[in-house]
Amino acid sequence: MTEILVKDKDIVVPGELLAKGMDAFPGPGSYRDNEEILSSRLGLVYLDRRTIKIISQSGVYLPKVGDMIIGKVIDIAMSGWRINLNCAYSAMLSMKDATSDYINKGEDLSQYYDIGDYIACKITNVTSQKLVDVSMREPGLKKLVNGRMFNVNTHKVPRIIGKKGSMVTMIKNATGCRITVGQNGLIWIQGDTKNEFIAIETIKKIEKESHLTGLTNRIKEFLEEKTGKKIEGVEMK
Amino acid sequence: MSYKKRLDNRKPDELRKMEAKVGVIKNADGSAYFKIGNTCAYAAVYGPRELYPRFLHNPSKGILRCSYSMMPFSGSGNRVRPGQNRRAKEISMVTEKALLPVLNLDEYPNSVVDVFIELPQTEAGSRCAGICAASMALADAGLVMSDLVSAVSVGRVDDMLVVDLDYSEEAYEDGPVADIPLAILPRTDEITLLQMDGEITKEMLLDAIELGKKSCHEIYEIQKKALKEKYAVKGDE
Numbered sequence: 224m225t226e227i228l229v230k231d232k233d234i235v236v237p238g239e240l241l242a243k244g245m246d247a248f249p250g251p252g253s254y255r256d257n258e259e260i261l262s263s264r265l266g267l268v269y270l271d272r273r274t275i276k277i278i279s280q281s282g283v284y285l286p287k288v289g290d291m292i293i294g295k296v297i298d299i300a301m302s303g304w305r306i307n308l309n310c311a312y313s314a315m316l317s318m319k320d321a322t323s324d325y326i327n328k329g330e331d332l333s334q335y336y337d338i339g340d341y342i343a344c345k346i347t348n349v350t351s352q353k354l355v356d357v358s359m360r361e362p363g364l365k366k367l368v369n370g371r372m373f374n375v376n377t378h379k380v381p382r383i384i385g386k387k388g389s390m391v392t393m394i395k396n397a398t399g400c401r402i403t404v405g406q407n408g409l410i411w412i413q414g415d416t417k418n419e420f421i422a423i424e425t426i427k428k429i430e431k432e433s434h435l436t437g438l439t440n441r442i443k444e445f446l447e448e449k450t451g452k453k454i455e456g457v458e459m460k
Numbered sequence: 461m462s463y464k465k466r467l468d469n470r471k472p473d474e475l476r477k478m479e480a481k482v483g484v485i486k487n488a489d490g491s492a493y494f495k496i497g498n499t500c501a502y503a504a505v506y507g508p509r510e511l512y513p514r515f516l517h518n519p520s521k522g523i524l525r526c527s528y529s530m531m532p533f534s535g536s537g538n539r540v541r542p543g544q545n546r547r548a549k550e551i552s553m554v555t556e557k558a559l560l561p562v563l564n565l566d567e568y569p570n571s572v573v574d575v576f577i578e579l580p581q582t583e584a585g586s587r588c589a590g591i592c593a594a595s596m597a598l599a600d601a602g603l604v605m606s607d608l609v610s611a612v613s614v615g616r617v618d619d620m621l622v623v624d625l626d627y628s629e630e631a632y633e634d635g636p637v638a639d640i641p642l643a644i645l646p647r648t649d650e651i652t653l654l655q656m657d658g659e660i661t662k663e664m665l666l667d668a669i670e671l672g673k674k675s676c677h678e679i680y681e682i683q684k685k686a687l688k689e690k691y692a693v694k695g696d697e
Contacts, residue, residue: 236687237562237599238607238647254606261647263564263606265599265687280691282602283489283508285567311508311522311571352519352569378602434691 231270235262241275252277267434280434284310284377284407286355288346293367293405294357296340299332306344306357309374309407314355316344321359341367341411343403367403370413373423375430377408382433383426390429390442397446397454398422421449463618463635467628475612475624475675480592480686482600490601492686494593497626498583503593504576505601508565511572522565526556526575528590535582551587558591558611558643558653564604573603584627584639585613591643591653596683600690609652610679611643614672616660621668623675640665642672646680649673 225244229235241253242260249255252264253275266279286292286308294306294314303317318326322335336342343364344357359365375383384391384404395402400414400422412422425446432438443454466472476497485491488504495501508522516523528551532542555577565573575597577590588611595609614623618635630639638658644651651669660668 234688234691236608236684237605238645239684252604261606263604264602266602267691279602281490281600311510311568313510353571 225273227270227273227275229268229270229275231268233268234266235268235277236265237263241268246273248274250274250276252279278378280378281376282378284308286310286312286314286346286349286353287406288349290346290406291343291364292346292357292407293341293343293372293403293409293411294407296336296338296342299336299338304332304336306342308355309405309409312353312355314344314346314357316342316357316359320347320357323360336366341372341409343367343405343411367411367413370401370411371419371423372409372411375408375410375426377406379430379433380404380406380408382438383410383429385439390439393439393443393454394422394425394446397450397452398425418450421446424449463620463632466617466620466622467632468626470622472620472622473671473675475678476626478679478682480596480682482596482686482690488597488601490597490599490603492593492596492600494589494596494683496585496589496592496624498581499586499589500579500581501586501589501593502578502580503590503597504578505573505594505597505603506576507573507601508568508571508603509574511570516572517570519569520566522568522571522573524556524560524563524565524573524575526552526559526577526594528552528555528577528579528587530579530582530586534579551590554653554655555587555591555594559594559598559609561650561652562595562605562607562609562645563598564606567604573598573601584625584630585641587653588612588641588643592679592683596687599687607645607647608680608683609643610646610676610683611641611653612672612675612679613639613641614668614675615639615658616664616668621664621671623671636660638664638668640668640672642669642676644673644676646677 225246227242239262249260254263264277264279266277269276297307298305306314344359347358348356398418403411479495481493484493485504490505591611615638617629617632636659638660640656643653
C-alpha cells in the first residue's frame, strides 16, 4: 500500500518523509530508503503521477547543455577564450565556435573579445568533471556592449522570462529597453537610464514575488504605474 | 547529592529558549541564525564555488570547508580571542565532520562549499549552536542533503543528568561535571559528533546520549519550522 504524504507545492526540508511504499518513485531532489521516499532538498513538491520531484528555490547555477547564458571573458588562450559563468566552473569558447570570420594563425584574439567583455552564449557540452564548452554560432548570441549587468537568483529565471518569453517581452515593450536574460542568473539591460532603472526594479520585484499567485497582473500594474503608459495585449486571468 | 535543582530552575531535560531564522545574510548563497539561551550563531554558506589553492581539488566530488569563529566581544574569559586559535581550528574540523555525512557533493567535482560560522554572543554550547545554524544554511543554499543535523550538549552536573548546560553548570565546582556535545541525524538517530570534557561513567554516558537524542528532535522541529517559514506564502506584503 503506497501512501503519498505530501501535497503539490508543499514546502519540504531535507530528510522529510514524502511517501511510503514501493509504488511511488523518487524524482530529482528525492531519494529512496527501503520503503520510504525522502526529500534531499529544501524546495517545493511537484507531483507527477507517482513520481515525486522537489523543485529547489535557491542555490548557485549548475551548467546544463542547451542553456543560454551570459558569461564574462576572463582569459584568452591559444585558440579561444575562457568564460566565467557566474558559478563554480568556467567554460571554454573555441575560435571556431566564436565567429564565422576567418582568423589567421597567431592573430591577436583580443580584437574579437577582450578580457572583461560580456557575451551571450549557449552551452554545447558539459563533461562529468564539469568542463564546459560554449558556442556563439546561433542567432542572437553576441557580445554585450554598454548597458547594465546584474544578478538574480538562477531559480527565478523561468519566471522572469515567463511562458514563451511573455514576461520579458512585456518589460521590453513597456520600457523600450533591450534585455538579455541568461539562465545563469545574469541579466543585461540597455536603454535610456530612467527606463533601465524601471526594468531593473521590475525584475527585482519578480524575483521577490515569484512564488505568489497573480504575478503577471501585478507586474503589469507595476509597469503601468511606473511608466505612465497603458499596456495592451496581456491576458488577464 | 547536593545538585538537586538546576541553577536556572530548568527541568533536567529542558532546553534553553531557542530561536531560528533562515536567509539572514543576503550576500550568501544560504544563511541561517540559531540562538539557544545566550548563545547566538550565524552561519553563511557560499558555493559550490571555485576552489583555490588548486592542490585541494578533489576530482570525484566537492569538498566542504568550515570556519568557526567566536567574535572578540562575544563572551568573557580567556577563551575569547579574536581570530584563529587552536580551539577554533579544532571546532571547525569537528563541525565539518559532523555535517559531511548528510551532504552529497558528487555533482560538484573540484569545487568547494564554504561555511562560515560566527558567534556574536556565547555562553556554552557554541559548537552545537554553530552546527544547527550551519545545517540550516546548507539546506537554504539548495544543496543535496539526506537529512538535517541537530546538535545539543548533554552532561552531568554532580549526580544529575542534564541537557544544554549553561556556563554556570559547566563551571560547577562542588562535584564532578561532564560536558558532552552531541550531534545527530534526526531521521536515523545516527551520531555525527560526540566529544567529552570531564568525567562520567559508561552507564551515565549512555543515558546522557539517549537524553540528548530526545532534545535533538525538539531542535529539529525548530529548524524545520524556520526553513519552511522562509518560503511560506504570506498574502500581500
